[in-house]
Structure formats: C-alpha cells, structure tokens
Amino acid sequence: xxxxxxxxxxxxxxxxxxxxxxxxxxxxxxxxxxxxxxxxxxxxxxxxxxxxxxxxxxxxxxxxxxxxxxxxxxxxxxxxxxxxxxxxxxxxxxxxxxxxxxxxxxxxxxxxxxxxxxxxxxxxxxxxxxxxxxxxxxxxxxxxxxxxxxxxxxxxxxxxxxxxxxxxxxxxxxxxxxxxxxxxxxxxxxxxxxxxxxxxxxxxxxxxxxxxxxxxxxxxxxxxxxxxxxxxxxxxxxxxxxxxxxxxxxxxxx
Amino acid sequence: xxxxxxxxxxxxxxxxxxxxxxxxxxxxxxxxxxxxxxxxxxxxxxxxxxxxxxxxxxxxxxxxxxxxxxxxxxxxxxxxxxxxxxxxxxxxxxxxxxxxxxxxxxxxxxxxxxxxxxxxxxxxxxxxxxxxxxxxxxxxxxxxxxxxxxxxxxxxxxxxxxxxxxxxxxxxxxxxxxxxxxxxxxxxxxxxxxxxxxxxxxxxxxxxxxxxxxxxxxxxxxxxxxxxxxxxxxxxxxxxxxxxxxxxxxxxxxxxxxxxxxxxxxxxxxxxxxxxxxxxxxxxxxxxxxxxxxxxxxxxxxxxxxxxxxxxxxxxxxxxxxxxxxxxxxxxxxxxxxxxxx
Amino acid sequence: xxxxxxxxxxxxxxxxxxxxxxxxxxxxxxxxxxxxxxxxxxxxxxxxxxxxxxxxxxxxxxxxxxxxxxxxxxxxxxxxxxxxxxxxxxxxxxxxxxxxxxxxxxxxxxxxxxxxxxxxxxxxxxxxxxxxxxxxxxxxxxxxxxxxxxxxxxxxxxxxxxxxxxxxxxxxxxxxxxxxxxxxxxxxxxxxxxxxxxxxxxxxxxxxxxxxxxxxxxxxxxxxxxxxxxxxxxxxxxxxxxxxxxxxxxxxxxxxxxxxxxxxxxxxxxxxxxxxxxxxxxxxxxx
Numbered sequence: 044x045x046x047x048x049x050x051x052x053x054x055x056x057x058x059x060x061x062x063x064x065x066x067x068x069x070x071x072x073x074x075x076x077x078x079x080x081x082x083x084x085x086x087x088x089x090x091x092x093x094x095x096x097x098x099x100x101x102x103x104x105x106x107x108x109x110x111x112x113x114x115x116x117x118x119x120x121x122x123x124x125x126x127x128x129x130x131x132x133x134x135x136x137x138x139x140x141x142x143x144x145x146x147x148x149x150x151x152x153x154x155x156x157x158x159x160x161x162x163x164x165x166x167x168x169x170x171x172x173x174x175x176x177x178x179x180x181x182x183x184x185x186x187x188x189x190x191x192x193x194x195x196x197x198x199x200x201x202x203x204x205x206x207x208x209x210x211x212x213x214x215x216x217x218x219x220x221x222x223x224x225x226x227x228x229x230x231x232x233x234x235x236x237x238x239x240x241x242x243x244x245x246x247x248x249x250x251x252x253x254x255x256x257x258x259x260x261x262x263x264x265x266x267x268x269x270x271x272x273x274x275x276x277x278x279x280x281x282x283x284x285x286x287x288x289x290x291x292x293x294x295x296x297x
Numbered sequence: 298x299x300x301x302x303x304x305x306x307x308x309x310x311x312x313x314x315x316x317x318x319x320x321x322x323x324x325x326x327x328x329x330x331x332x333x334x335x336x337x338x339x340x341x342x343x344x345x346x347x348x349x350x351x352x353x354x355x356x357x358x359x360x361x362x363x364x365x366x367x368x369x370x371x372x373x374x375x376x377x378x379x380x381x382x383x384x385x386x387x388x389x390x391x392x393x394x395x396x397x398x399x400x401x402x403x404x405x406x407x408x409x410x411x412x413x414x415x416x417x418x419x420x421x422x423x424x425x426x427x428x429x430x431x432x433x434x435x436x437x438x439x440x441x442x443x444x445x446x447x448x449x450x451x452x453x454x455x456x457x458x459x460x461x462x463x464x465x466x467x468x469x470x471x472x473x474x475x476x477x478x479x480x481x482x483x484x485x486x487x488x489x490x491x492x493x494x495x496x497x498x499x500x501x502x503x504x505x506x507x508x509x510x511x512x513x514x515x516x517x518x519x520x521x522x523x524x525x526x527x528x529x530x531x532x533x534x535x536x537x538x539x540x541x542x543x544x545x546x547x548x549x550x551x552x553x554x555x556x557x558x559x560x561x562x563x564x565x566x567x568x569x570x571x572x573x574x575x576x577x578x579x580x581x582x583x584x585x586x587x588x589x590x591x592x593x594x595x596x597x598x599x600x601x602x603x604x605x606x607x608x609x610x611x612x613x614x615x616x617x618x619x620x621x622x623x624x625x626x627x628x629x630x631x632x633x634x635x636x637x638x639x
Numbered sequence: 640x641x642x643x644x645x646x647x648x649x650x651x652x653x654x655x656x657x658x659x660x661x662x663x664x665x666x667x668x669x670x671x672x673x674x675x676x677x678x679x680x681x682x683x684x685x686x687x688x689x690x691x692x693x694x695x696x697x698x699x700x701x702x703x704x705x706x707x708x709x710x711x712x713x714x715x716x717x718x719x720x721x722x723x724x725x726x727x728x729x730x731x732x733x734x735x736x737x738x739x740x741x742x743x744x745x746x747x748x749x750x751x752x753x754x755x756x757x758x759x760x761x762x763x764x765x766x767x768x769x770x771x772x773x774x775x776x777x778x779x780x781x782x783x784x785x786x787x788x789x790x791x792x793x794x795x796x797x798x799x800x801x802x803x804x805x806x807x808x809x810x811x812x813x814x815x816x817x818x819x820x821x822x823x824x825x826x827x828x829x830x831x832x833x834x835x836x837x838x839x840x841x842x843x844x845x846x847x848x849x850x851x852x853x854x855x856x857x858x859x860x861x862x863x864x865x866x867x868x869x870x871x872x873x874x875x876x877x878x879x880x881x882x883x884x885x886x887x888x889x890x891x892x893x894x895x896x897x898x899x900x901x902x903x904x905x906x907x908x909x910x911x912x913x914x915x916x917x918x919x920x921x922x923x924x925x926x
Contacts, residue, residue, distance in 0.1 A: 097503050123505035135500035137492045139560060144489050151486045152505040158514065161486035186621070190614075210504070361734050408910045412866070415672035415734065419862045420906065422674075426859050427903040434896040548738050555735050588746040594739025598732040599723045 048075045050245045051096070051127075051214045056105030058095055058269075065091040067269045069105070073214060073245040078236060080260030080277070081249045084289055087266040089249045090132065093216045096247070097129050098122045109214070123152060128212030128244075132219045134199040136191045142202070143187040146174070149206035170209055177205045180234045182227075197228040204235045214245045221252045233259055257281065265289070321469055325462035335461040339533060341573035342468040343526045345566055348553050349479045350522025352565040355554050357488050358515040359495030361418040363547035364405070365523045367428035370542030371398045372524030373531040377445040378438055387449045391528045395521065402520025406513035425544035432539035444538030451532035464533050471529070475522065480562040482518070491515055552594055558606025567605055643774060644888045650778040651860075652884020653785030657840035658861035659876040660792060661833035668809040668829040669721055671733045675741035677858030678748075679834055682712065683841025684850045685748050688759050705842060706835055713834025714827045716740070721830075722823070745852050756851035781843045788839060789877065792832065805829050859899070860887065863906040 051073040058066040065088040073079045081089050094100045096107055098119030107115045114122055123129070136145045154167030161167075178184065181201045185194065194202065200220060207215055220232045233255060239246055250256045256263065256277070263280045265273040267289045273280050280286055324330055330338070351365050372394045379390035405424065409417050432439050439445065451458045451467065458464045482488045493501035494508045501508050531537050549572065557568025582589055601608060658680050665673045673679075686708055690701045720740045724733045796802035808815040808825035816822045841854060848854060860883050868879025883902060890901045 099499055099502065118507075119502040120505050120507045123503050129503040131500065135497045137496040139496065140489070140492050144492065147486075148489050148493055148501075148504050148506075151489060156486070158485070158487035158490070158511075162481060188614075188617075355731070359731065361731055408907050411910050414730070415666070416866065418674075418734065419672060420866065420910065423859050423863060423903045423906055426856065427900050430897060430899045545742075548742065551735060551738065555731075559731070584750065585746075588743055588750065591739045591741070591743025591746060594742065595720060595736050598736040598739070602727070602729065602732045 049073070050075045050110055051247075052106075052108040053092070053096065054106040054108060056092075056095060056107065057103045058091060058100060059103060064269045066095065066102075069266070069269070069271055071247075071264050071271070071274075073247055075213075075245050076240045076243045077261045078240055078246045078248055078259055080256045080263035081247055081266065082251070082256055082263060082280075083266035083272075087289075088269040089266055090218055091269075092266070093129070093218055093247065093249065096122075096216060097127060123210075124155065126211075126213035128207040128210055128215040130200075130203045130207050130215070130217050130220065132222065134196075134203045136199065136203070138190070138192050140191060141187065142185050142189050142191050142194070145191050146202075146206050146209060149209040152210040174205070174209065177208060177235065177238070180231060180238060181205055182231050197224045200224060201228065201231055201235065204232060208235070208239055208244075212244060214247070215239055216247045218249045219251065220248070221250055221255050229255060253281075317469075317473060321466065325465040327462070332461055335465055337574060337577060339461055339464050339468055340530075341570050342465075342472045343530050343533070344550070344553070344573055345472055345569040346475050346529070347523045347526035348550050348565045348569045349475050349562070350519035350526075351550050352554050352559070352562065353479060353482060353491070353522075354515045354519040355551065356559040356561075356565070357483065357491040357495065358512060359491075360414065360512065360515070361551065362516075362519070363418065363421040363425050363544050363551070364402075364516070364519065365550045366542045366544060366547040367425045368398055368402060368520045368523040369527035369530070369546075370428055370432060370537075370539070371401065372527030373537045373542065374432060374439055374445070374527075376528045376531045377448045377537055380449050381445055381447060382438075387451055387532060388453065391451070391532070394528050395524055398524030398527075399517060399521045402517045402524075403513065405520070406516030410509060410512045410516070421547075422544050425542075425547055429539055429543055432542060439539070442539060444536060446536040448531050448535045448537070450535070451529070458532070461533075468529065468533075471525075475525075476562060476566065479522075479565075483562060487511070487514070552597075554604075555594075555602075556597060556604055558604030558608075558610075560603065561606035561610070564604050564606035644891070645885065646774055646778055646782070648885035648888030649881055650781040650785075650884070651887060652864070652881035653781050654840045654844050655857065655861040655864050655884055656877045656880035657785055657788060657836045657843075658858060659865050659880050660789070660873060661836040661840075662858075662861060663865065663873055663876050664829050664833045664836075668805070668826055669725070669733075671721075671730050671737070674734060674737040675716075675720070675744055676837065676861075677855030678741045678744040679712070679716065680837040680841045680844075680857060681850075681852060681854035682744060682748060683709065683834075683838030684759075684845040684854050685752055685757075685841075686712070686838065687842040688752075688757055688845060688850045691759065692757075701842075705838065709835045709838035710831040712838070713831035716834065717827055717830035721826075725826075741855070745855065749852060752850075754852070756849040758849055759845040775847075777843075777846055784839070784843060788836060792836070795832070801828060805832075860884075860902055863902050866906055867909050 049072050053069055053071040056066050056069045058064075069088075069092060071079065071081075071092075081092065083089055091100065095102055098114075098117065098121075102115060105115070106113055109122070109125065109127065114125070117125075137148075150167055150170045151161070153170075154161075156165055156167060181198075181204075183198050183201075185198075185202075191199065191202075200223065204217065204220060207217075217236065220236075221229045224232060229252065236246055236248070236259060248256070248260060260277055262275060263273075263277055264271055265280055265283070265286050272285045272289060273283045275283075324338075325335065347365050347369050351362070354360050354362055375394035375397055376387075376390045379385040379393060380387055385393070409420050409424075412420055433442055435441070451464070453467065456463070456467070458467060490501065490506045490511050493504060493506055494511050498508050501511075527542075530541070553568035553572050554565055555568070556564075556571060557566065558564025576586065579586060579589075597604075603611070658676065661679070662673060662676050665671075665676075683705075687701055687705050690696050690704050690708070694704075696704060720736050721733060724736060727733065794802075796806060804815075804820050804825050805828055807818075808820055808822055809829065812822055815825065844854065844857070861880060864880030864883040865876045866879070867882055868875030868877065883905070886905055887898050887902055890898050894901070
C-alpha cells in the first residue's frame with residue numbers, strides 16, 4: 044500500500060548514447076509500498092532507466108535521489124548495498140553454481156558481512172523461514188543442490204524475484220517479470236510483488252502485459268523515445284490519447 | 298530446512314582424516330617410497346599449493362592468468378637472496394618474501410584488473426616475461442642464468458628438514474591447511490561473489506558486489522599461494538634458476554587446474570599430481586612428449602572442459618537424481634538436508 | 640645515431656604491428672585472444688626459411704608460396720583449435736585450447752627443424768647510409784612491406800566484398816549466418832589473413848633475429864602495442880606498436896638487457912594511467 048513517503052526520485056535525468064537519446068528530462072517518483080509501473084513501447088528507454096537507477100549507466104545530467112540522499116555519483120554495487128534491488132529481463136544467475144549458492148548471493152547482500160567474516164564462519168541471519176514463505180507463494184519446490192539451470196524458465200524468473208527479496212531491499216526494480224511466463228506463473232509473480240509492497244518495498248515494474256500492469260500498479264509512468272509522455276493512475280493513463288497513440292492503437296498483451 | 302551434519306558426512310570426514318593420518322605416517326619412510334619418488338611427490342605438493350591459488354582466480358573468478366610462475370619466482374628469489382646473500386634466517390626470509398610478494402600482488406592486481414578478461418591474461422604473460430628478464434639479467438642479485446645455490450634448508454624452530462622425507466611431512470601439513478582454506482573460500486561469501494563476478498559482472502554489481510575489489514582480492518590470494526610455493530621450492534631444492542619460473546610453467550599450472558576440474562578444489566590436487574607424476578611415467582615418449590601434451594590439451598578442452606572432477610560430479614548428480622526420482626514419483630524433495638561435498 | 644634508432648624502432652614496430660593486426664582480426668572475429676599467435680609468427684619464420692633454403696625457391700617464389708602456405712596454415716589452425724569449440728559459451732576453454740596449440744606448435748617446429756637457431760640472409764643485402772647512420776636495407780624493407788601490407792588489409796576490409804563479409808561475421812555471427820553468409824568460410828578467411836600478416840612478419844624478422852623457437856615471445860611486444868594504442872582499434876594497435884618499437888629501440892641508450900623490462904613497465908604504466916590506451920573505446924557491457 045503506498046504510504047506517500049517518497050523513497051526514490053528520478054529528477055530531470057538525461058542520457059544519450061552517441062546520438063541516440065534514451066532518456067530526456069525524465070522525472071519519476073516511487074513511494075514506499077507503492078508499485079510504480081513503467082511502460083512504453085519497445086525501445087522507449089525503460090530498461091535504460093532501470094540501469095540508470097541501478098547505477099549500471101551513469102546519467103549525463105540529472106539526479107537520482109534515494110531516501111532523500113543524492114546517489115547519482117555512487118557506484119552500482121553500493122546502491123545495491125543501500126537497498127536498491129533488481130531483477131532482469133533474462134534471469135541472470137550463475138549457471139555453474141547450485142541454487143543454494145545463487146540464493147545465498149542475495150542473503151549475503153542482506154547480511155552485509157565482509158568476506159573475512161564469512162570465511163571464518165560467521166553466520167548470517169537465518170533466512171530459511173522467510174525463504175519457505177516466499178517459495179510457498181512462488182509455488183514450487185527445489186532441491187538445494189540442483190543446478191540453477193535445471194529449473195525451467197518460469198521458475199528461474201520467479202526465483203530471481205525471490206532472491207532479490209531475500210536481500211531485503213527498500214526499492215525493487217523489476218524488469219518484465221511476466222515475460223515468458225504462463226498465466227499461473229504470472230499470478231504467482233504478482234503475489235510476490237504484493238508481498239513485497241506489504242513489506243514496504245517500493246517497486247518499479249516494467250511490464251508489457253497490460254493485464255498485470257493495470258491491475259497491479261498504483262501509479263504508472265509512460266515513456267516514449269526516452270520522454271515521459273504520461274503519468275498517473277492506471278485508469279487515467281489508459282485513457283490518455285498520447286499513450287494510446289504511442290502504442291499504435293491500444294492494449295497490447297504480452 | 299536446516300543444514301545438519303548427516304551421518305554420511307561424518308563418516309566421510311573421519312575416513313578422510315584417517316587416510317591423511319595414514320599417508321602422513323606411512324609414506325615418508327625409506328622402505329615405502331624411494332628418495333626420488335619422495336622428491337617428485339614433494340614437488341607435486343609445492344605445485345599444488347601454487348595451483349590452489351590459481352584455482353581461486355581461475356576456477357572461482359574465471360580469469361585466466363599467467364602470473365603464478367613469476368610470483369612463485371618472486372617468493373623463491375627473495376627467500377634465496379635473503380638467506381644466501383644477507384644471511385637471514387630461513388624462516389624469517391620466507392615470511393618476508395611472502396609478505397613482499399603478497400603486497401606486490403595487491404598493487405599488480407590493481408593495475409591489471411583495469412583490463413578485461415583476455416587482455417588481462419596477455420598482460421600477465423608480460424609480467425612473466427618481465428620477471429624472467431629480471432631473474433636472468435640481474436647478475437648481482439639473482440646470479441643470472443646460473444641461479445642461486447646453497448639455499449639453507451627449511452626449519453620450523455623445533456623441526457629441521459634434513460631430507461626429502463622431512464620435507465614431505467611439513468609440506469603435507471601445509472598442503473592440507475591450504476586445501477582447507479581454499480575449500481572454505483569456495484563455500485563462503487568470497488567464493489560466491491567471485492563466481493557471480495565470473496558469470497555475470499553486471500548482475501554481481503546489482504547484488505552489491507564490488508567487482509573490482511573482489512577481483513583484486515582473488516589476485517592477492519593467488520599471489521600469496523604462489524609465493525608460498527616459491528619459498529618452499531627454494532628451500533627444498535636448495536637451488537633455483539630462472540628457468541623454473543618461466544611463463545611456460547604458468548601455462549602448465551593452468552592446464553593442471555583445467556585437467557582436474559576448474560570447479561573443484563580436489564580437482565586441483567588431482568590435476569597437479571597427475572601432471573607431476575605422469576611425465577615421469579611417460580618418459581618413453583621422450584621427444585614427442587610435449588607434442589602429445591599440447592595436442593592433449595586441445596583435446597581435453599573439447600572433450601572434458603570441466604575436467605576430471607567435472608565428469609565425476611556430473612555422474613554423481615545424475616545418480617543422485619535417478620535415486621531421488623525413484624523415491625518420490627510425483628514430488629521432488631524440498632530443501633535437501635544433505636549438502637554434498639565435492 | 641638517433642635516426643638509426645628511430646628507423647630501427649619504426650621497423651621493429653612494423654613487425655609488431657603486423658602481428659598485432661593479425662591478433663586483433665582474430666579477436667574481433669571470434670572474440671577470444673589467440674595465445675598461440677607468437678607461435679604462428681614463429682611458424683612463419685620457419686616456413687619461409689624452409690622455402691628459401693630447403694626448397695631453394697627464388698624470392699618471388701618464396702613470397703608466392705609463402706602466402707599460400709600461410710593461408711593453408713591459418714585455415715588449418717582455425718579448424719583444429721577454434722572451430723570445434725566455436726559454440727562454447729565459455730571462453731576459457733578456447734583460451735586454454737590455444738595454449739595447448741602454442742605448446743604443440745613449438746614442439747612440431749622443434750621436431751622438424753631442430754632446436755638450433757637457423758640463420759637467414761636478409762632479403763636485401765647491404766647497408767645504406769643516411770647522414771651519420773648506417774642501416775641495413777632490411778630495416779627499410781620492413782617498413783615498406785609492412786606499410787604495403789597494412790594498406791592492402793585496409794583495402795581488403797573496407798573496399799572489397801569479401802572484406803565486408805568478414806566484418807559482418809565478426810560483428811554478429813548469428814545475423815551474418817541468417818543473411819546467407821557462409822560463416823565458416825568467413826572465419827577461415829579471417830584466420831588466413833591473420834596468419835599471412837603474422838607469417839610475413841616472421842619472414843621479415845627472421846634475418847634480423849635468427850629463426851628459433853624464441854621468436855614467439857615477440858607477441859608480448861605486439862600485445863603491449865595493442866594496449867598502448869587502445870584495444871579494439873586496429874589503427875590504435877598500429878600506432879601503439881610503432882611507439883613500442885621506438886621505445887624499445889631508444890631504451891638501448893639506458894640499458895641493453897632490460898629492454899623487455901622497460902616495454903612491460905610502459906605497459907603497466909599505461910594500464911594505471913589510462914587503461915583505454917590512446918585511441919581506446921570505453922568498452923561497457925550491455926545490460
């Protein structure tokens with residue numbers, strides 16, 4: 044539930060790659076416990092914006108403000124450490140590692156202990172209970188020692204969200220979680236996101252599946268050619284003429 | 298979903314301990330192993346220590362590097378010079394050499410990791426060439442191509458190594474400790490972080506990992522083990538020359554890691570032992586040996602890229618799941634209590 | 640004396656540049672560095688020695704046959720070392736494979752021609768005098784031939800159809816195959832060109848350095864040149880290698896036996912101060 048407490052703010056951000064403008068004067072806010080949708084036609088610059096927030100790309104100008112502090116010049120890994128979580132369009136796991144090791148990367152982040160402490164066996168907080176709850180929602184089971192690659196695509200995508208949540212982020216940037224998932228799996232992804240916002244996490248959701256977007260998001264920002272062309276409640280945005288034009292005639296199902 | 302030590306694990310650890318104890322007591326006897334074989338085994342352990350360091354940076358970090366030989370040489374030469382030229386006590390010289398090499402590795406890592414993957418590797422070859430040039434040309438210090446001889450034997454205060462059998466006892470214990478350290482790294486945050494950096498640097502950053510620092514740290518660890526191996530080599534052989542620390546040696550260490558299995562600490566041991574002992578056994582190939590070796594490496598990469606332990610773990614996994622699938626016809630087990638070791 | 644050093648430097652730089660170009664071609668085409676590149680260069684030296692002394696061909700014969708043999712070797716090398724692993728997503732295996740190839744090549748050469756360094760006469764004998772400097776014609780020849788080859792490669796890649804095909808395959812193998820480019824031919828062609836460049840380099844260097852297995856270590860300097868000039872850029876590699884050649888040449892003023900050391904120190908310095916080199920492109924990953 045949105046709390047009206049802004050946790051993330053993108054202010055007048057600009058980014059160009061060579062001659063291609065991927066972000067032009069973009070403004071966006073995310074509140075605690077809010078799901079901010081980020082939609083737009085392909086190539087509108089949505090993933091780029093997530094990358095700018097994560098710190099993978101540097102902004103040309105503008106600011107990224109997190110919890111009131113300017114993080115524009117802070118490197119990506121530090122942003123992750125202070126609570127900006129992320130999932131990707133294609134699940135980015137370590138293919139040669141087991142599921143256990145992959146998930147632990149998430150909990151390692153949450154534990155915040157250094158390499159040395161971990162080496163000497165300092166145990167982080169127990170996460171098994173939490174994991175159980177999340178897997179209950181995700182709706183499948185796995186064997187710890189399984190290779191991550193043995194999981195089907197849908198489960199990997201869900202697991203990515205689980206891993207991001209295990210890190211106890213304050214903001215979660217979710218990139219097309221429903222892509223490639225069947226109806227049931229999409230529902231589970233939605234449930235996971237609901238659980239996240241219940242914990243007060245602010246979510247930025249990129250999605251093409253309009254069903255999901257309209258039902259799940261509290262507010263939506265629409266991008267086209269790097270510019271924000273609309274912002275507001277789902278019902279406002281879906282009736283905005285500019286948005287409809289941008290999508291060439293209306294709803295688009297994933 | 299708690300992790301407990303299962304019975305099979307306790308049995309495994311006890312057996313391993315007993316085996317090590319047995320080896321420690323039985324092997325270094327003249328009646329069991331002749332002097333020459335003992336020397337070969339000792340060399341194997343020394344190489345193993347160097348290869349362990351390499352397995353951290355290559356196996357976990359996925360970074361090919363040729364820095365093992367030159368840093369090993371650095372450790373060896375510093376130890377040798379301090380003892381023969383300046384009369385330092387062996388143990389003191391060894392510790393100084395270790396410290397110096399590790400610090401050097403840190404700064405070297407800072408510089409080299411500004412390069413991407415393959416370029417880093419090539420730069421490390423340059424490092425090897427540089428050191429080789431210095432070792433061969435700085436006559437005053439390093440004795441040039443003639444090397445340094447009459448390096449004193451290693452002693453640990455209470456115990457002095459007089460022969461290869463004594464060395465074995467010391468090396469064996471050091472080897473076990475190093476093995477445990479690296480195996481532990483593999484299971485701890487550092488190992489996981491390195492794997493993340495290896496497989497997907499961007500995702501690693503998004504999971505809060507300082508990729509640059511992690512990579513540099515892996516280089517420092519590799520440097521530490523390499524220089525330790527070098528110091529031990531210097532004291533055991535009592536003579537060193539630049540030839541031992543050429544870039545070609547680095548290539549051999551890389552192959553040892555790949556042969557044994559890049560994802561396995563035990564694989565490093567396997568690969569090292571095989572490639573140290575096999576050449577002795579394959580002497581009949583004589584001048585064709587290196588050719589077979591080179592071609593063998595190409596074939597290895599095609600057929601067994603994950604090395605011997607890779608094949609072993611593959612089979613083990615298939616067996617495990619065949620059994621599991623038979624036990625539960627419908628559901629898969631949730632959160633296995635057992636954690637298989639390598 | 641400085642002119643002498645300068646010309647020697649540029650000429651050595653040319654040799655490094657030829658190797659570097661060959662190396663970068665392969666990097667761009669298949670994405671992995673070839674660790675046996677020095678050995679290919681060495682092979683070039685030995686092959687031309689064979690053509691000149693064992694088969695006793697005249698100069699033009701050596702040149703012609705040389706190129707043909709180089710092309711065959713290039714293709715053979717690609718097939719045995721790179722092709723089987725072309726679909727492997729794990730680059731380390733290809734790297735180690737080239738490592739094995741470098742060991743094997745060194746041994747093959749040793750088994751065929753022995754370990755004693757072989758001498759080869761310069762292509763053009765004699766010394767020319769420029770001002771106060773005495774120079775072997777060979778050095779000037781290297782600069783000329785090197786320049787011509789570079790021009791040739793430039794024309795090949797920018798102006799001819801085959802060149803465009805090779806570039807397309809290098810940029811996106813999958814897309815190239817989709818539009819009907821025979822990928823295997825294209826990659827083989829790239830390797831062949833690369834081998835020719837390195838082989839000619841070996842041929843040019845042989846009279847100066849004796850044909851031996853240590854020729855392979857020249858690849859180090861070629862690589863230093865690539866880093867100095869900024870990797871990924873052929874233009875940068877050429878400039879970088881020429882600079883390295885000059886540095887190496889002029890460092891003889893300070894020291895003789897440590898010239899290699901100085902080259903590598905320069906490499907480290909570049910890495911610390913400006914990792915992208917002179918012309919370097921900042922290589923960022925796509926997220």
